[in-house]
Amino acid sequence: MARRTWAQRFHPQKRIAEMNSYVSYFRPEIDSMTGYTPGEQPKGVPVIKLNTNENPYPPSPGVKKTLASFQYEKLRLYPDPLALEVRAEIAAMTGFSVNNIIAGNGSDDILTIATRCFSDARRPMACFEPSYSLYPTLAGLQGTPCIRIQLTEDFEIPDDTLQQARNANLFIIARPNAPTGNLFPKAKMEEICAKFNGIVLIDEAYADFSRDNCLDFVRKYPNVIISRTFSKSRSLAGLRFGFAVAHEKIIDGMMKMKDSYNVPMLTQKLALASLWDRSYFDTCVAKVKTTREALTLALRDLGFKVINSDTNFVFAAPPIDAKNYFLDLKRRNILVRYFPAARTCSFVRITIGTPEEMTELLKVTRELIGKN
Secondary structure, three states: OOOOOOHHHHHHHHHHHHHOOOOOOOOOHHHOOOOOOOOOOOOOOOOEOOOOOOOOOOOOHHHHHHHHOOOOOHHHHHOOOOOOOHHHHHHHHHHHOOHHEEEEEOHHHHHHHHHHHHOOOOOEEEEEOOOOOOHHHHHHHHHHOOEHHHHHHHOOOOHHHHHHOOOOEEEEEOOOOOOOOOOOOHHHHHHHHHHOOOEEEEEEHHHHOOOOOOOHHHHOOOOEEEEEEEOOOOOOOOOOEEEEEEOOHHHEEEEEEHHOOOOOHHHHHHHHHHHHHHHHHHHHHHHHHHHHHHHHHHHOOOOEEEEEOOOEEEEEEOOOOOOHHHHHHOOOOEEEEEOOOOOOOEEEEOOOHHHHHHHHHHHHHHHHOOOO
């Protein structure tokens, strides 16, 4: 059989036909996974958007001023690959050294870096369920087995957690948990950190809205990583900035694994400006917490089962079918989040909006459940 010429082998139309017949070039684990499903991002029609846990208030005045004065011609240059200035400010805020801090393109970037560093086909990851659905997705991308530990009926940590997670090398725990919103007892978390034979990454995306945090564990346990984000409490979800705090040796290893310029220049500048506006940050967090408590009481008065929340959302089971409630709200241009899995299908997750948005939500809810 004659050898094909270069033109025959690489003719564009032939290559397109081959791709259309779909001979997969992907790794088997990528082919078989579904990927992460984010909350709906509406286009066109005005809605009350309560489905992706964004902050209802704008970024700080300092962020606005810094953005307005930013010299756009600097965008031709690469950003600081180490994000030293913003890491130094975070170090000062948290009481750690800059060598204990790594910056990321959102806290999802931190989670990705950690998964790459500490898990593979022979080193499983553990996580709770229900929790942030990105965790098993990251395990799938890395080709690592994921040990999913079911929370109790009340969405708390089961007593045999350490036994179930014994073969894992990385244990990612959201505290406060998402989508349930509850805060696992700190003593239970410390027991896991002290006894788990691997890395414990505590995802504190919502810690600024909670009663306490686990940042002090970094000083006591060299296997602990704390990750944070600016998406929730600092109103910068569109900017993508997160960071982690850990032992110097952990940070050194994670720095090897991060992308070369993983935090854009403008992101670094605006994240820094946000950190300088402490009073604005405190005010916005307090308003969200006050609105959260008011919404919790109002929903319970309407017959909802509401999990006590330490986040900027509530996880609530309506007195009517949860999926129908979610769909009926959507028809009224109010978006909340519905999770169809068996453990969560009787609940909806509602982001805390402005008091005016919560008033409209409650008004529509009363109509839908017949308590107008």
